[in-house]
Amino acid sequence: MRGGAERALSVLRRLLAPNFEPCLACGKPVRAGASLPGICERCAAGVPWIARPRCPVCGRAQGCPDCLRPEARERAFEMNRSAVLYDAAMRRWIAEYKYGGREAFAEPFSIMLEQAYRNLVREMSAERKIRYRSPGWKADLVTWVPVSEERLEERGFNQAELIARQMARRLHIPAHALLERRVHTGKQSSKTRAERLHNLDGAFGLLPNLDPRFFRKWDLIGTEKRPRGSFPIAILLVDDIYTTGTTAAICASALKQLESLLGCSVLVYSLTLARS
């Protein structure tokens, strides 16, 4: 009897009390219906969006010497687009998310990523409409940069997978794990540029037991797009931060191995949360 009364009271309290969630970044209360869920208006206003990328390859907002290097041409991915600049605030947010275990950041991050994807679609479609008069561009599959077993054990989640899956669910794009991390190389963030460029060699590969049923669906995608012939399949590769592009390039070349399995060409587009 008493328990029942208490429960009724707690229900009443929940109905009457305004539900102010604290902002993930600053702890101030967030109004319902904020543009980025869980982030207060003031913090959301400080997000350094990349509205117009200057480098067509890596999506950087400034000029980009990296992409002018000759070896950059051989990268296996088509292009990278990032949602935001990797400034001090973003560095803090992403560190909270990745190392501090605040998985609640996944939701606003996936929305930021979605924004970047929409920009990419707009960009690609515009080009296509002029050139081919074909309907809009669309990614066929979302996948993500894997983390090693050890890291997964430590963190409890793959930071890229979480945001990729959330975004894919909202956009109704199929999401699937395709890659595995073969060697545990330590954090990229604690390495210098030269170390980063080479320590990842052979670190990524295709998952060994990919489900063949899955590829049949891809055939459907191909025929739907262009009934007569094969069509390149566009894969979105999601990661949290793009710095030198090494991770994206190596993952993309691993994904390119799918071409021989599938018999149609694969184009990899890197989509990252932040561009440093």
Added chain:
Amino acid sequence: MKAALYAAETTEGMVLCLTLHAEVDRLWRRETGAKMVLISSGMPLQWAIRLNGTQFGKEAADWSVAEWGRRLRRELGSVLVRENPQTMDSLLGIGSGVEGCTAGSTQPAGQKPQRGESGGESLAAAAQEAACPNRLTGQAERLASLMEGRSLLSGELCSMLKESAPELEPDWKAIVQLAYLRGVLFLRSAVEGSRNPGRQNSGGHRCARCGSQARGGPCGSCGSADCARCEACRALGRSRSCELLLQGRPQARSGRPRSRPLGESAGSGLPAVREANAGLRARLARWKLSAAQASAAEHALRFLETEPLSPAGAAAEKGGVRGTAAASGGQAGVPRSPKSGFKPDTAHYAASDPGSRFLLWAVTGAGKTEMLFPLIESVRSRGGSVLVATPRRDVVLELAPRLRKAFPDEAVVALYGGSEERWRRSGLTLATTHQLLRFAGAFDLVVIDELDAFPFHGDPMLAYAAEVCRASGGKTVYLSATPPAELQSLVRRNRLACAKVPVRYHRHPLPVPERLRAPSLAECLRRRSLPAPLLRRWRTSLERGAQIFIFVPKIVLAEALAVLLRRTFRGIPVGATSSEDEARGGKVLSFRSADLRILVTTTILERGVTVPRSDVYVLDADSGLFDEASLVQMAGRAGRSADDPAGRVVFAAAQNTKAQAGACRQIRRMNRLAKPFLLPETVGRGRLLQVGRLVEAVCGKGCLPFRKPEKKAASERDNREKRR
């Protein structure tokens, strides 16, 4: 993380045991020749801990893999509700083949002397101990002593080992497992599920480290779909269902309780008491306290040195749950809240167990730290360990050198976020309140400084941590100038021992706030003019060479007011600061050195700041953001030094509030209590000053004829006293 599970043969049948390192268990059980059946090569830790200790009958010895799987699932029951049934077997880690092993032969037990464990088991334990490799045994002993009084997540353990005992770190799992088998280390799931999940809206998870509720979700670390993580204590490492929480034995006293100086015996006849009093005074004399300080410290010492009210209860607590398996979940001395939805705070703990707590209610500027010294000395001389917890890092940094100076023989350890001494231990620990989460049953005296300050006040997690870190039979001393209302009412009802220090160390009364009616600050800023009575007072303050502290309720008002003030008082440096100001430390310093004459600030500087000659003005004192405690604290910024003991305090507000009236009443009451301790000349001066100010306010720019000479006299007297 994951843990393996095996069934071990006992006299009654089979019992499930969890292990982090099956090889160690095999060695451990080799001697008894008990059959060991490995059931799971690795399942989510929280499940293994839940299953640990489950008994089965004799028939279990012949069960197949599938049968074990069924049994485990039945045992786990509602825990598995949210799991995907298809992947359940791989998640439980069964199916990889049950392997039995019967190692060694039965050995006649009983050559070794009995150890502290109970009954016939200890014989077997002693025999088993001999069987384990000596090196590992030694390492386990080492680990047990490192873990004494500690409560650490596995990640924290590794980082402690890396620093304190790097040779243990590589195979910590084996060492932990052996220490656990020997009963000197307890393993828990960092977030524990309740027996009936689903009844509470949070899914029934509770953090074993900080006592907060936690929410479940999928986890890549253990694979479970309902692995909860605690958001509340996230800053000190991730507490998860599948994370291992290791708790050591309660801290052992570093020496035998030494006989107290002068042979006191608490609670005996009158002569003994008189003698004891003399002894107490003699010990207090060393610290050169003022009369008021000494009298309060004496009270507190007497409280510390009497035995707990119910020694039988304390003993029962000590020998209770701790010694048995970790699976029972209960911990001795850890208070459990009656209902999981209810979050108890300090007052709740104080009310439930008043015999072990003491409130030292000392006005702002009374010299609380000095009063602590005799208490620390008392506990240390009896071999106990002491913790001084304070809400802010700055205070830790400021207190550490003072404690080191007062106790040159002690290795004072200062713990705070990013501290270098993170894993060091000593008899005297100084820590921010969050660091308490890393201890369990460690301290005989826990001192909570600034009890009513953020973040301690209103955070049930920290109150819980303060309870858990105290050793059973230990005592807690709360320090505050403005104790929360609940504690005050406990004191009034004689439910909580308390000593008041109503006078500042310089023996002058506290400045009583003057209440001034003024339009709201927002109004003033809109009109870009400040009320004349305030301006007049500010001018007087500036003329007498005082620093002006202006408190405003909101951050946005601070800078706006500073701009207005700069325009009004040309040539006078005005600063504004708030919690969002990164240069706050520098501004406070330049305010202290009088490079800034006026500092506009928020409640962030309401405590802990001492500026020699300062007057305090609280604007919008009727704001809901200023409660009685913060008004008293802000008023306490004035008149702190002996050269200028009578600073001025003004509460300017458009309307009267309970908080303002309460703050004034509290200050006046303390001044009344202070009468016996005040310097003879200062008695009644508070009122005289007020009358003087009234005159001054009426006459405009008046000066106080009686004020200056008196101040001079007072400072001369102080000087004389100092020389003495």
